[in-house]
Amino acid sequence: MDLFSPVALGDLQLANRVVMAPLTRMRSGASGVPGDLVVEHYEQRAGVGLIITEGTYPNHESQAFVGQPGIVTEEQVEGWRRVASAVHERGGTIVMQVMHGGRVTHPDTNGGRRVVAPSAIAIDGQTRTSTGKQPYPMPHALAADEAHATLQDFVDASRRAVEAGLDGVEIHGANGYLLHEFLSPASNVRTDEYGGTPENRARFVVEVVTAVAEAIGAGRVGLRISPEHNIQDALETDRDDVLATYGALVDQLQPLGLAYLSVLHSEPGGDLVQELRRRFGGHLIANSGFGGVTTREEAVQLIESAHADAVAVGRAVIANPDLVERWAGEHPENEPNAATFYAAGAEGYTDYPFLAAG
Numbered sequence: 001m002d003l004f005s006p007v008a009l010g011d012l013q014l015a016n017r018v019v020m021a022p023l024t025r026m027r028s029g030a031s032g033v034p035g036d037l038v039v040e041h042y043e044q045r046a047g048v049g050l051i052i053t054e055g056t057y058p059n060h061e062s063q064a065f066v067g068q069p070g071i072v073t074e075e076q077v078e079g080w081r082r083v084a085s086a087v088h089e090r091g092g093t094i095v096m097q098v099m100h101g102g103r104v105t106h107p108d109t110n111g112g113r114r115v116v117a118p119s120a121i122a123i124d125g126q127t128r129t130s131t132g133k134q135p136y137p138m139p140h141a142l143a144a145d146e147a148h149a150t151l152q153d154f155v156d157a158s159r160r161a162v163e164a165g166l167d168g169v170e171i172h173g174a175n176g177y178l179l180h181e182f183l184s185p186a187s188n189v190r191t192d193e194y195g196g197t198p199e200n201r202a203r204f205v206v207e208v209v210t211a212v213a214e215a216i217g218a219g220r221v222g223l224r225i226s227p228e229h230n231i232q233d234a235l236e237t238d239r240d241d242v243l244a245t246y247g248a249l250v251d252q253l254q255p256l257g258l259a260y261l262s263v264l265h266s267e268p269g270g271d272l273v274q275e276l277r278r279r280f281g282g283h284l285i286a287n288s289g290f291g292g293v294t295t296r297e298e299a300v301q302l303i304e305s306a307h308a309d310a311v312a313v314g315r316a317v318i319a320n321p322d323l324v325e326r327w328a329g330e331h332p333e334n335e336p337n338a339a340t341f342y343a344a345g346a347e348g349y350t351d352y353p354f355l356a357a358g
């Protein structure tokens, strides 16, 4: 297979297999409304096969970062409508990553609201809030009925994303946020049907994804996971437990016919990811994580070896709005500047140069 060939992931039509990975950039202000700058940023990158937006909060208490966009208010929906239509006008395809931050936040970030998680276990460390760095707070353990209300917030947010004109949603089950907190035995010590055994820890993610798929159509829904990523204290250090937990998850997702499974793992071609892919039975988007920036060579190799159907590319897409053109023509690339990843304004966001015309 060729990285530059088209592919259909469920209802999503991709012109090529280079996917813009979800990338939090914190440029949506206090209102969480994507404005002109955000519209321009995504519009510039519409040449990738699929844009997955930055993690976007489905309810106010789930906001994890200052300046993160939401999909809660009418103004936020209207902001995303402008993003989606700009991307579509340039022939692109775009889904929203719906991200509940779980315990990876603070009342000074989420508007003074409660901080929730599967269990009352705080992350050991500090978080950047609107009032500076502070220790992570002790989260409130969601009661079962509160978990069901949170599930409904994922469904309502996904409906609003589609209403705003996005082509679908990616449910964020990776990187130590709420859904990943349910999966990990380090952050989930519940004794009800959502904790204990691997099957129980997988249950909430299965329920959320199933409910979202029922609401907007499975062909528009993807899920991102990051087994063994060991980030933000969502530790998964026992391979047998990891396989049992994520195996239970993908076995139950298989009959739904989702658009894709996106996996962040340091060895996308290794046994774990390839077994999960086989049991999931659908398309795989791969990303090898933060260790090294995804290169053209790595992306080509993942597709040519048939280890993935598409490749999520993060930092290279930040730095190169026309990355597909550069990779296809083997042109030189701009280097990403990490200092502006989470900064404000156009610098390091919309001002990376395109290839010179002609």
Ligand SMILES: Cc1cc2nc3c(=O)[nH]c(=O)nc-3n(C[C@H](O)[C@H](O)[C@H](O)COP(=O)(O)O)c2cc1C
Pocket (backbone or CB within 6 Å): 021, 022, 023, 024, 025, 053, 054, 055, 097, 172, 174, 175, 224, 264, 287, 288, 289, 290, 292, 293, 294, 312, 313, 314, 315, 316, 341, 342
């Ligand atoms: C600035 C930045 C923001 C990120 N934000 C998100 C996010 O919102 N959701 C997510 O699932 N992953 C996020 N990631 C992880 C990326 O999607 C990707 O997996 C990571 O950058 C590794 O890929 P790369 O080597 O191609 O950059 C982020 C990474 C970076 C560098």
